[in-house]
Amino acid sequence: MINRVILIAGLVVCAGFGSAVAHASPAAAVGEAKPNPDTKQERVVRYRAKNGDVFYGILIDRHIRQLTNSFAEIARGRRDFSGAGHALDKVKLLAPVKPSKIICFGWTFPSHAREVGGEERRKEPLVFLKPPTVIIADKDTIILPQKLSSQVEFEGELAAVIGKRLRNAAPEQVMEGIFGFTCMNDVTARDLTKKDPSYARGKGFDTFGPLGPWIVTQIDPGDLRIQTFLNGEIQQNARVSDMTFKIPFLISYISQVMTLLPGDVIAFGTPGGSGKLKPGDKIQVKIEKIGLLTNFVK
Structure with a gap:
């Protein structure tokens, strides 16, 4: 268990760390994601x-x-x-940041896990990576790999941008290392993720990571509304509070596995309602208090 937490120049150093954080209850109130009241929002x-x-x-x-x-x-x-x-x-x-890695959590919303045949209430998070080459900006075009996939889908998600190096961070300390939040579309070749357990192909095509339009700092993400619109029609509509796991727990969980560096992006999963994209579509991810991410499909 954690015996003490030391803060050095903004870094979180956990002394005497054991398995307590990694296996803490995801529904626990500890580590609520609250902004610093002494810093203005930008x-x-x-x-x-x-x-x-x-x-x-x-x-x-x-x-x-x-x-x-x-x-x-x-x-x-x-x-x-x-x-x-x-x-x-x-x-x-442009995309608001150039990360060294994009860390994604899957099946965090029971509604999405249910529609793709996953576990609705996982005991531990499902984690996968997307390469930085997936990233495109607001108003950029998603390119469908039509020779390799016939079922590319949108997934509107909230994403955090890391501001300070984090490693082995406790849930109640992780917000020290978060710079802000933005919108992401975790575009997915669903037919390929069903074949490849690693998700590497289905999640990794160039242009499969629209991000933006900007980063909002000093925001409480705990109950933000996430909506996705396909050609102006709403497809996804949920709140972050519907997730199985709380955001501080998820960030702490992955910081036990890998060091989080400034600029890294963490996407927290999509709600139910993901659907197929086709050439000519306009797809928009809207997150309360953040903004609207718009992309086109070719």
Whole structure:
């Protein structure tokens, strides 16, 4: 069990760590994901300006204040404004972060587990990885691998972006390491995931990870509403509180397995209602207090 927790320069160091965190009750109230009341909320964007240069910025209403900082500097609290600014509709939004890895949890919503024949109430989370090459931005196009799959589906999900290195973090400490939250579409070749237990092929095609449109900091994710719209018609509609596992537990759980680095993305699973995509579709993931992620299908 955890004998003591030491905080060093924002890192969480757990001394005397045993198996207690990894096997803690997922429904327990410990580690509720609450924002820091002393820090203001921001919408952080990554974009390409008209001259082709890529910057981070802070979005205020529909205007971007340009930063000179890298993501690592922003995650540490640096905000160095260049003095330049842009209207949101005059730049090309990029995926808000470039992660070293994308960690995904499956079957966290019983409604989705039920519709794909999975376990509705798992005792331990189901974890898999997507390669960083899946990532595309808001308004980008999902390319269907039509020669390899005939059943590509959307999965609207909430995703966390890591801000500080986390390893062996307790549930009550993990929010120290979260930079913010964003929208993700865990696009899936369902016919291939049924064949491959590792999910590597079915989840790993280029363009199968729309992410964005921005990162919202200092947000409580515990009861956010997740909705997915296909060609304007609602397909998924659930709350994060419907999940079998709480977000702090899931982050703690995976931090026992691998080190989480600044910029890494963790997607927390999709609710019931996932469905097939076809060329010409418009797919949108909307998450309360975050925004709307829109992509097209080819």
